[in-house]
Amino acid sequence: MEKQDFITDIFLPDMLYGITIRSPIAKGSIVSIDCPKLPENYTLLTAKDIPGNNYLYETNMPVLAENKLSYIGEPVAMIFGPNRNTLEECVKECKVNTKEEKPIFNKSEKKIIAVKRNWKTGDPDGAFSKAESVIQNEYSTGIQEHWYAETVSAVAWFNTQKKRKELIVKTAAQWPKHVKNSVAIMLGTDASKIKVESAQIGMPLDGKLWYPSLIACHTALGAWLTKKPVRLTLTRGEDFLFSPKRCASEINIKSAYDAKGELLGLKITAYVSLGAYQINANEIIENVFLGCLGVYDVKNIDFEGYGILTNIPPQGAFAGFGLAQGNFALERHISQIRKKTNVNPVEWRKKNVLKQKMLPSKLQLKDNIPALNLIDSVVKMSGFERKWAAYSLLSNNYSRESINKGIGIALGYQGNDNIDNSNYSRPGWIAAVVEVEIDPIEFIPNVRGVWLCVEGGKILKKDYAVWRLKASAVQALCWAYNEKISYVSGAIPIGQLNNFDIIAPLKIPPINVEFLESKDDPKGISDLPFTCIPAAFLQAVSQIMGFHFQSIPIKAHDILSSDSGEKQRVK
Numbered sequence: 001m002e003k004q005d006f007i008t009d010i011f012l013p014d015m016l017y018g019i020t021i022r023s024p025i026a027k028g029s030i031v032s033i034d035c036p037k038l039p040e041n042y043t044l045l046t047a048k049d050i051p052g053n054n055y056l057y058e059t060n061m062p063v064l065a066e067n068k069l070s071y072i073g074e075p076v077a078m079i080f081g082p083n084r085n086t087l088e089e090c091v092k093e094c095k096v097n098t099k100e101e102k103p104i105f106n107k108s109e110k111k112i113i114a115v116k117r118n119w120k121t122g123d124p125d126g127a128f129s130k131a132e133s134v135i136q137n138e139y140s141t142g143i144q145e146h147w148y149a150e151t152v153s154a155v156a157w158f159n160t161q162k163k164r165k166e167l168i169v170k171t172a173a174q175w176p177k178h179v180k181n182s183v184a185i186m187l188g189t190d191a192s193k194i195k196v197e198s199a200q201i202g203m204p205l206d207g208k209l210w211y212p213s214l215i216a217c218h219t220a221l222g223a224w225l226t227k228k229p230v231r232l233t234l235t236r237g238e239d240f241l242f243s244p245k246r247c248a249s250e251i252n253i254k255s256a257y258d259a260k261g262e263l264l265g266l267k268i269t270a271y272v273s274l275g276a277y278q279i280n281a282n283e284i285i286e287n288v289f290l291g292c293l294g295v296y297d298v299k300n301i302d303f304e305g306y307g308i309l310t311n312i313p314p315q316g317a318f319a320g321f322g323l324a325q326g327n328f329a330l331e332r333h334i335s336q337i338r339k340k341t342n343v344n345p346v347e348w349r350k351k352n353v354l355k356q357k358m359l360p361s362k363l364q365l366k367d368n369i370p371a372l373n374l375i376d377s378v379v380k381m382s383g384f385e386r387k388w389a390a391y392s393l394l395s396n397n398y399s400r401e402s403i404n405k406g407i408g409i410a411l412g413y414q415g416n417d418n419i420d421n422s423n424y425s426r427p428g429w430i431a432a433v434v435e436v437e438i439d440p441i442e443f444i445p446n447v448r449g450v451w452l453c454v455e456g457g458k459i460l461k462k463d464y465a466v467w468r469l470k471a472s473a474v475q476a477l478c479w480a481y482n483e484k485i486s487y488v489s490g491a492i493p494i495g496q497l498n499n500f501d502i503i504a505p506l507k508i509p510p511i512n513v514e515f516l517e518s519k520d521d522p523k524g525i526s527d528l529p530f531t532c533i534p535a536a537f538l539q540a541v542s543q544i545m546g547f548h549f550q551s552i553p554i555k556a557h558d559i560l561s562s563d564s565g566e567k568q569r570v571k
Helices: 085-092 126-127 176-187 209-225 236-242 281-293 323-340 345-350 371-382 384-396 462-482 528-545 556-564
Strands: 016-022 028-036 043-046 076-082 095-100 112-121 131-143 151-160 167-170 194-198 231-233 249-257 265-274 301-309 404-414 427-436 445-455 511-515
Touching: 016 085, 016 209, 016 427, 028 076, 043 095, 043 209, 043 249, 076 085, 076 209, 112 511, 126 265, 126 301, 131 323, 151 194, 151 209, 151 384, 167 176, 167 209, 176 194, 176 209, 194 301, 194 323, 209 231, 249 281, 265 281, 265 323, 281 323, 281 371, 281 445, 323 404, 323 556, 345 371, 345 384, 345 404, 371 384, 371 404, 371 445, 371 511, 384 404, 384 528, 427 528, 445 528, 462 511
Parallel strands: 016 231, 167 194, 265 301, 445 511
Antiparallel strands: 016 076, 028 095, 043 076, 112 301, 131 249, 151 167, 151 231, 249 265, 404 427, 427 445
């Protein structure tokens, strides 16, 4: 078979198509599945037909729900047949009879903790008892969609040209080994009998880590039992509603500082919504922990982090694996501290940033943190100091009719792999500046420019590195103010598919990238914009409106409310 870029381009002789029967409820159990008599060459498969283990590799998530139902849209059965229109008619006539239970949708309800991370250093209680002032705020981030060029899809067929029977599975996955192991375990066969071929992945945002394994398993099960090639392609609606999104977070930060504005201690409580299953839960909460501690000199810290199970589709790690959510909260809190202490945001960061070879989490680094050089470079690139002073005057004399501009700065970093000392010993570093203008009529934030200064070790292909950082910067901005999607009673309303918005190519702002020279080995850089751009963006909006915004995505209503007096403006 010729190599194809997309799964939907693949057509094989006698190929069957697959379609999914899904749970109609968020929590409960299956009583029965009523399905009409299927036409010839059409096959219904349920969890009982799985010959091996009914779980994805290294997860607690079933390939097909056997009894327990944990979210709306959870796959409970598959139908395979030669005509997709007929399949859709068959699914309409099927009914999943259930026994419903009360679901959990957010942390304010009864909490089911899948994973927790407690960490303390120094004497946080003592630091707060000696503090001149204390600031406490809660910061939240919303979900984010991974809008693929092709929806999650897979095709599976037997290789008949070899003596040894081999099942070939083709899908666009960033973790092909996970696909291979998941399919082998589900079929109860040796992994050597499964061959995984990669289709075109497109722009990575990490929504294609484990989820393609689920679709690959459904496809492979159909091919294994029908002995025919099978292709399964999610509709755009299915992909939008049921594929993993970036984990939403709620992070409460309480800080203590002295009369000089020196940060004495932090008390942090973080909640991350994992959805229905605890996939990558430990990695996510560990990264949230690292992000919440940031790169500032704090000797007294008390951190509590919780990964919460809720009855929404399983959520994804996405770029940063939680580091972006944690760092957003801390950088926004830093902006509030510097506001209270009346210190320039650049001066505060340069004074309080770590210069040593160790993160606040006690992770040892091989090199000093290059934050000062990054800050100086990005400030020079963007003209930050001049603009900050000018826009502060505009904010103090705010009027709806005036041209309202603001600018923000933030720092971030990322590791190179999983969480351990070796992979976080040489992280990539970034400083970002974002300039914003608020439309005085519609109260829509328009980004005027983005400036990134990156220390990523030796850059092997500079043009590609710049392109990758710019693409991530656009996605980070989308997370901050464009992707206004959310779960309502356990599901994303289908109408949000029409309202879902990403930045059009012609509206992408100027994005300027510079690298600090380094002869070190290459470091990870692709996730860096997510760790700092949202916080810098929101600082710019906050400067314009004179209000400390704490959540993304920010909406026009939020900006209008801060202007109309529904929220207290901070002068």
